[in-house]
Amino acid sequence: SQTIHQWPATLVQPVGSPLSLECTVEGTSNPNLYWYRQAAGRGLQLLFYSVGIGQISSEVPQNLSASRPQDRQFILSSKKLLLSDSGFYLCAWTRGTMVGSYEQYFGPGTRLTVT
């Protein structure tokens, strides 16, 4: 069965500090991967998605970036955090639309507070 991991689970960072959040998927190959942010009391905002190693598409211009160094690893980064970056960051995967599978599954999330 497939499993998705995210770490850290909780993070408190000062404004202007760097950020690195990691997501890994087990039990599948060549998944589509997604980063979402959910601000307090708000809906899910898609930040980045990736259909393969090194292939990243950005949905929202901001001070965040994403990388996919390995097939099942997805990293969200920032060089300098802003207060508005606080939120619940969720990684998700799907087996890939090429195989006609569109169901998307979420990891446990990282709760980020920027102080």
Added chain:
Amino acid sequence: QKEVEQNSGPLSVPEGAIASLNCTYSDRGSQSFFWYRQYSGKSPELIMFIYSNGDKEDGRFTAQLNKASQYVSLLIRDSQPSDSATYLCAVMPRTDSWGKLQFGAGTQVVVTP
């Protein structure tokens, strides 16, 4: 107009009753539809998906899709206190959208004993 709309609630449902959640979407070409359950402080959990017009049943959950009316609903039968959560409707606009989903803001459901 929001792309995916849901009533924010809270929807108060007596234990044992049927909870009915509605979702409308704006892109007539949308192909795939999903319902997620999100407990407070937790990540969303996929509970139903539906790709064709009509009803799809899974245990106490039934998803209903009407593409002509651009409407998808979720019924929860025999509601339990453990069903108290926020339910997110998600829509995939087209098959070539790389699986990107558009989410509604969610409907909060409160099941009262």
